[in-house]
Amino acid sequence: MTLSGGTIKGNLFGGGKQGKVYGNTELNIRGGTVNGSVYGGALGQKGKTLVSGQTTVNMTDGWIRGNLYGGSELSNNGPEGAKDDLIFVNLSGGEVSGNVFGGGYQGKVNGSTHLHIGILALDECNYYMAHEDQKPELSVSKVLVSGSVYAGGDYGGDTVNYDEITVSGTSHVYIDGKGYKTGTEGSEPEMTVSGGVFGSGASCDAGSTRIVTLLNYGEAIKDTDGEIKGATRTLNAIQRADRVVLRNSHVELKGQSDVANANQTALYSLNRVGDHGNIAGLGTLGNGLILQSGSTMMLDSAVIEIARFKSLDEGGKEVALGEIQDVPNTVLFSQETIFRISYTDTDGKEIYGDINGYAYMAAENTAVGYAYARTKTDSVNRDDGGFADPSDSSKELGYKNIGSDYRYWRIAGTDATSTRNTVLTAQTLESGDNGYGTDGYSVAHGSIELPPAENGLPIR
Numbered sequence: 321m322t323l324s325g326g327t328i329k330g331n332l333f334g335g336g337k338q339g340k341v342y343g344n345t346e347l348n349i350r351g352g353t354v355n356g357s358v359y360g361g362a363l364g365q366k367g368k369t370l371v372s373g374q375t376t377v378n379m380t381d382g383w384i385r386g387n388l389y390g391g392s393e394l395s396n397n398g399p400e401g402a403k404d405d406l407i408f409v410n411l412s413g414g415e416v417s418g419n420v421f422g423g424g425y426q427g428k429v430n431g432s433t434h435l436h437i438g439i440l441a442l443d444e445c446n447y448y449m450a451h452e453d454q455k456p457e458l459s460v461s462k463v464l465v466s467g468s469v470y471a472g473g474d475y476g477g478d479t480v481n482y483d484e485i486t487v488s489g490t491s492h493v494y495i496d497g498k499g500y501k502t503g504t505e506g507s508e509p510e511m512t513v514s515g516g517v518f519g520s521g522a523s524c525d526a527g528s529t530r531i532v533t534l535l536n537y538g539e540a541i542k543d544t545d546g547e548i549k550g551a552t553r554t555l556n557a558i559q560r561a562d563r564v565v566l567r568n569s570h571v572e573l574k575g576q577s578d579v580a581n582a583n584q585t586a587l588y589s590l591n592r593v594g595d596h597g598n599i600a601g602l603g604t605l606g607n608g609l610i611l612q613s614g615s616t617m618m619l620d621s622a623v624i625e626i627a628r629f630k631s632l633d634e635g636g637k638e639v640a641l642g643e644i645q646d647v648p649n650t651v652l653f654s655q656e657t658i659f660r661i662s663y664t665d666t667d668g669k670e671i672y673g674d675i676n677g678y679a680y681m682a683a684e685n686t687a688v689g690y691a692y693a694r695t696k697t698d699s700v701n702r703d704d705g706g707f708a709d710p711s712d713s714s715k716e717l718g719y720k721n722i723g724s725d726y727r728y729w730r731i732a733g734t735d736a737t738s739t740r741n742t743v744l745t746a747q748t749l750e751s752g753d754n755g756y757g758t759d760g761y762s763v764a765h766g767s768i769e770l771p772p773a774e775n776g777l778p779i780r
Contacts, residue, residue, distance in 0.1 A: 335362030344373035357386030364395025391424025398430035403489035406431025412439040413461030423473025432489030438496035468515030472526025491527035503539030519561025529601035538570035566615040575621025587621040594627030595663040611649035631677035638677035649679040653689030681707035685733040
């Protein structure tokens, strides 16, 4: 099916309403407007499978005022128990006012999802590398996603359940800005993702292997001395993936809450990356967060539950301290926050992770940044990497070991100040509720995390 013009007042489906499709579906959007949402699969009924083959959505232009789904609305995609490459969403142009999902709304995907944004993102897909004859020929136009991008499904309920798996195979998101304008100069069509990027679904988890990759997206903003002070592209957050790679990409991460965390009001720039372990299917890069080819990550909010951190060059080699000027991977703090390389294991214990290679760590004028990773001494984890100050890249940024558990770094701008905030929620309580006082007053609790106290550093 191809849409090249006109307006569809409701939803658009690649499959049917209740009828079965025993083969593949392909939906091409080359123009026009869809006032509702677009589904690569069927409408269907919950628990049934109406599309058994592959589902592909190719969008090169046009406007979707709702969401874009690779899967079905209510029914499942693919035969139960399968883990085949099943869903392909290829977005090389057009506007989506809502969110983009690799999966469906309420239905499950019995297979893998492939979500590609940018015409060259398809070249990074292992399936298309092995099946070149199946890679579609697409054109380029302006790309705008006003919402977020999810490798998995929407779950379609009012509740949040990250124990619910909506994709049985691998789920990946590739965003490649090459051929588009993502910086301050250029005449190419623009590419913008306004929300966040997630290896999971909106309120559920995704595949057995969840991968998020940003390539050639954004540019570094530098001052007159050549030091990095920001990025031209902004995302809410990158969360819930087994591996996140920024390769030649420069993004500011504002922060987004996670209702599954103990603190449901706190904002996180990155959250739950690699915390499932170095599982099969991740290859030589493994799990965790990777900055590659001189990428920039500007943090407006905390980073937690990151299993490990790597700083790599274009060829995948760890960046040595003496090479950092040539491969300036950078972690930049825009305000006081933390970058915690650790995850919580199944017993509830915090396990601090390793750093492979070296990256710059910097803070804006009024910012204070703290980073945490596993201990490094002459006899323990001596080959672990670390950070360098951009003002003196020849020296490793100093750190302090705290017992045998972890070490930490502190970096501050010239006018840095420390502020801590917590959120207290007012609510009406009944007798017997937690927090209800016998004197008629209710009690609200909040928590504030303080940084490690250094000698001579007062905490007021």
